Amino acid sequence: MAPLLPILLLLPVLLLVGGAADAFPASCRKVTTCGEHEISYPFWLNSSASDGNCGYPGLGLSCEDDGTLILPVHSHRYRVVLIDYDTNIVAVSDTDLDVYGAGCPRLHANLTLDYASSWLQLTSSDSNITFLYNCRKNISWFLSSARELSGCSQGEYDTKRSYVLPDGATTGTEAYECEEVVVAPVLGVHKTEMVDPPGGSPPLTNWTFGGVVGAGFQLTYNTHSEQCDRCEKSHGWCGYQRNESASSGLRFTCFCDGGPTTDRCSTCAALSCCLDKTSIENSARRLPTAGFFAKTKKN
Numbered sequence: 001m002a003p004l005l006p007i008l009l010l011l012p013v014l015l016l017v018g019g020a021a022d023a024f025p026a027s028c029r030k031v032t033t034c035g036e037h038e039i040s041y042p043f044w045l046n047s048s049a050s051d052g053n054c055g056y057p058g059l060g061l062s063c064e065d066d067g068t069l070i071l072p073v074h075s076h077r078y079r080v081v082l083i084d085y086d087t088n089i090v091a092v093s094d095t096d097l098d099v100y101g102a103g104c105p106r107l108h109a110n111l112t113l114d115y116a117s118s119w120l121q122l123t124s125s126d127s128n129i130t131f132l133y134n135c136r137k138n139i140s141w142f143l144s145s146a147r148e149l150s151g152c153s154q155g156e157y158d159t160k161r162s163y164v165l166p167d168g169a170t171t172g173t174e175a176y177e178c179e180e181v182v183v184a185p186v187l188g189v190h191k192t193e194m195v196d197p198p199g200g201s202p203p204l205t206n207w208t209f210g211g212v213v214g215a216g217f218q219l220t221y222n223t224h225s226e227q228c229d230r231c232e233k234s235h236g237w238c239g240y241q242r243n244e245s246a247s248s249g250l251r252f253t254c255f256c257d258g259g260p261t262t263d264r265c266s267t268c269a270a271l272s273c274c275l276d277k278t279s280i281e282n283s284a285r286r287l288p289t290a291g292f293f294a295k296t297k298k299n
């Protein structure tokens with residue numbers, strides 16, 4: 001029962017805060033849905049961008065009519081499988097995957113993340129595999145690890161072959177004279193299940209490379225900047241607006257109960273000072289999201 005007390009003490013503060021609600025763009029606190037997905041800060045639906053930009057710039061999602069949730073990364077589209085707000089992980093899969101026959105997963109673009117500045121990063125659960133399409137050379141002849149894909153050739157007289165390098169290698173691939181090389185992140189655990197163990201015994205499951213790619217991979221998201229970290233630690237919400245004259249092309253705003261600021265929320269505003277500071281910090285941060293987590297965990 002002890003945790004209830006700080007929450008009760010906080011109620012008057014929250015009511016006051018409610019009065020200042022227009023200080024925030026609605027996207028800071030609102031939980032929206034798309035199909036089965038619940039979308040909340042730091043993600044935002046790009047259709048609601050006009051009500052202000054609360055959330056991280058790289059995490060604008062679009063919701064398609066059929067309830068498919070799309071994460072664009074450098075204008076390439078990834079389908080969102082799951083967002084885990086507790087672990088900051090979003091599971092996605094490439095929407096471009098064409099499977100020509102069971103054996104030939106056709107991809108068209110590499111995942112492009114700017115490692116220095118991206119709000120999204122690959123996780124340690126991910127592993128790469130490399131697809132080489134329509135090659136003039138027989139790669140199996142050079143590399144014993146290469147697997148030939150079946151069903152990629154365009155007709156009886158097509159002598160070009162397509163391959164997979166399960167180790168995700170890309171160096172030296174020009175030598176094989178392939179039309180296209182694509183590196184695909186996949187979950188390491190799926191890859192291990194399908195690729196023969198070193199002893200040479202047959203794979204244990206019926207995974208195909210198309211299945212492994214279709215099952216997707218994980219990205220982790222974070223504040224990416226000290227500025228946003230500082231704002232969130234002060235119980236604010238980070239927002240960004242386009243501004244060509246700012247060095248990053250984005251103007252940062254920290255949305256606080258007291259209104260938007262350019263830095264962080266003042267930690268000891270108004271009534272908060274009368275109450276124990278730590279308990280406020282703990283409960284204030286959890287309150288808006290607690291209901292949401294409880295809901296998602298039931299599924």
Ligand SMILES: *[C@@H]1O[C@H](CO)[C@@H](O)[C@H](O)[C@H]1NC(C)=O
Nearest residue numbers: 046047049061062070072077
């Ligand atoms: C939202 O994202 C989708 C997919 O990337 C894009 O087609 C659409 O134009 C975007 N809408 C807005 C308002 O930015």
Ligand SMILES: *[C@@H]1O[C@H](CO)[C@@H](O)[C@H](O)[C@H]1NC(C)=O
Nearest residue numbers: 108109110170180181182183
């Ligand atoms: C993907 O990345 C590899 C290695 O960096 C490169 O050789 C290849 O051309 C890229 N493919 C595409 C479609 O951009």
Ligand SMILES: *[C@@H]1O[C@H](CO)[C@@H](O)[C@H](O)[C@H]1NC(C)=O
Nearest residue numbers: 110111122126127128168183
């Ligand atoms: C997978 O490829 C990306 C670049 O496409 C690279 O940054 C990443 O480190 C690679 N991951 C692994 C596990 O090799």
Ligand SMILES: *[C@@H]1O[C@H](CO)[C@@H](O)[C@H](O)[C@H]1NC(C)=O
Nearest residue numbers: 137138139140141142148161
């Ligand atoms: C490619 O080379 C491998 C290994 O030398 C051989 O087993 C296979 O038959 C060759 N494939 C084609 C299409 O020539």
Ligand SMILES: *[C@@H]1O[C@H](CO)[C@@H](O)[C@H](O)[C@H]1NC(C)=O
Nearest residue numbers: 193202203204205206207208
């Ligand atoms: C693989 O597929 C075959 C035929 O569809 C099935 O009989 C077999 O049980 C499957 N094996 C595994 C490990 O799922």
Ligand SMILES: *[C@@H]1O[C@H](CO)[C@@H](O)[C@H](O)[C@H]1NC(C)=O
Nearest residue numbers: 241242243244245246247251
């Ligand atoms: C864009 O940023 C510059 C420099 O930080 C600032 O002076 C200007 O007011 C901003 N413009 C808008 C529209 O916010």
